[in-house]
Amino acid sequence: MAAAEATKKAIDGAALVRRIRLGSGLVLAFFVITHFLNHSLGLISLEAMEQGRLYFMAFWRAKTAMYVLYGALLTHLALGLWSLYKRRPILRVPPWELAQMALGLSIPPILVGHVFDTHFGFTLAGVDDTYAYVLLLLWVERPYGAVLQIALLLTAWLHACIGLHYWLRIRPWYPRAVPALYTIALLLPVLALLGFVQGGLQVIALAETPMWLESYKQTIDYPDAAGWARIRNAAETGQQLFLGGIALALLGRGARRLAGLRRKGASVRYPDGGVCHIAPGTTILEASRIAGRPHASVCGGRGRCSTCRVRIDAGEECLPPPAPEEARVLRRIAAPPKVRLACQAKPAGDVQVTPLLPAAASARDALRAGRESGGREQQVAILFADLRGYTKLSEDRLPFDTVFLLNRYFAETGQAITSAGGRIDKFIGDGVMALFGAEDGADPALACRQALAAARAIGEGLDRLNQALSHELKEPLRLAMGLHVGPAIVGVMGYGPAMALTAIGDAVNTASRLESIAKERDAQLAVSQALVALAVMEAGAGLEAHPLEDVAIRGKREPMPVRLVARAADLPR
Incomplete structure (x- = not known):
């Protein structure tokens, strides 16, 4: 219990961090x-840059804003070093995350010098750090100063854009906003670079006039040798502190690893029999990375996207309860019992897990309901439809004509299904399978009525298609x-890009066999009396004109009462 409580506190602390x-x-990011x-x-003029700077400084050098900024x-620098210390294994993180970390760690050594040249130059040496002063330093006084500044500009912007992208990408509205945001992300640094170069x-042109240069340096109290010594010493101290922080983080990683080897760890088992032995405090997602197993994690293990979720098949008692942040995500996706976020769950003992999404899961998959991924049993209406004799019909047609005809048929069928409220499960050759009431909490009676409405609309669509193509079809x-x-069991099944919500079970098999019976009896529709009764809540009402027979269904011991409908378009509305 003490270990579980300690793990829960650690997870809460990680969420706060x-x-x-x-x-x-x-x-x-707002400052940048x-x-x-x-x-x-600067694209307008140096004077425009200086005028804009007055507003910029009025905001950012106000006492409150300055304290917030620094x-x-x-805080961001300290947490970056903390992440370097805590992150494991660092060489097995996703490439984008590794790139963001590398960019973030490369910013401070350049940034420290720039900060001390400007704000701390103002406070330590009394210099008026105008735009012209900074541009004079970078373009005239210092070799490679402008190159370093451009590198800082691009590095900081890329670091910010990566962070913003992986924060926003799981938002439902984000895909629609990407074109506008991408345009801003591209134009803003380009305009800033052009303005910086133009300024x-x-x-440079002004500095070629000695009188201007001397006069300007006096106007802004350009630092003397002693002032520059103070600024450079302070900048070097800041750089050394940061590099020392990196060294301490790396030494701490090594010490933590050695300490972890001496402590009893846990193991994570996978469906294929693979096992990963882990140190205490390691998450299930980190275990997958240690073992080199692909594991989805759109948000990079920050507990936001849910794509890393797993089902705990054994050892649930070895996991602490979900922290508030994880519990909130699990509620949002309506996760069933025993489903946890792999990036948040830290086993204190041996567990067996099954990842619920493919390793290549996208941000869109993150928004999919968790109960769909986990699977559930519920009443579902199933429709199977198949063209009769189409193989013979297509023998004398060109491939283009065959595809054209099939697409016309699929369009009519698909429109009928979706308009009735159904979901197209899959197209199988010249056939289709559709589900009604597959959503969690759907009303089975409504699903049955929707299925009958779809069957009627498919029959009507086929009549329209036959009339439109009468001059092309022999029959x-x-x-x-x-x-x-x-x-039926409803859940997201498949592999890789073929993952989709579907249903399996005896009801699905029965619907498929009823389609075969419709072919044998030369009818357009064979519908079980169970569906008719549930649809109208009164056995047979509305379909008495269509014969009711007890039909033997392959795989079932007892005959099933089935209504045979010669023309689906004749079904009552």
């Missing part, structure tokens, strides 16, 4: 955006349909 990192990152906008004014900067060229198209309702 993620929220603080996000908040500090958003503050820094406003700074870039100020840079872009607090966010120090630098203007300062009219014919079809057979089977309709049944019953309990």
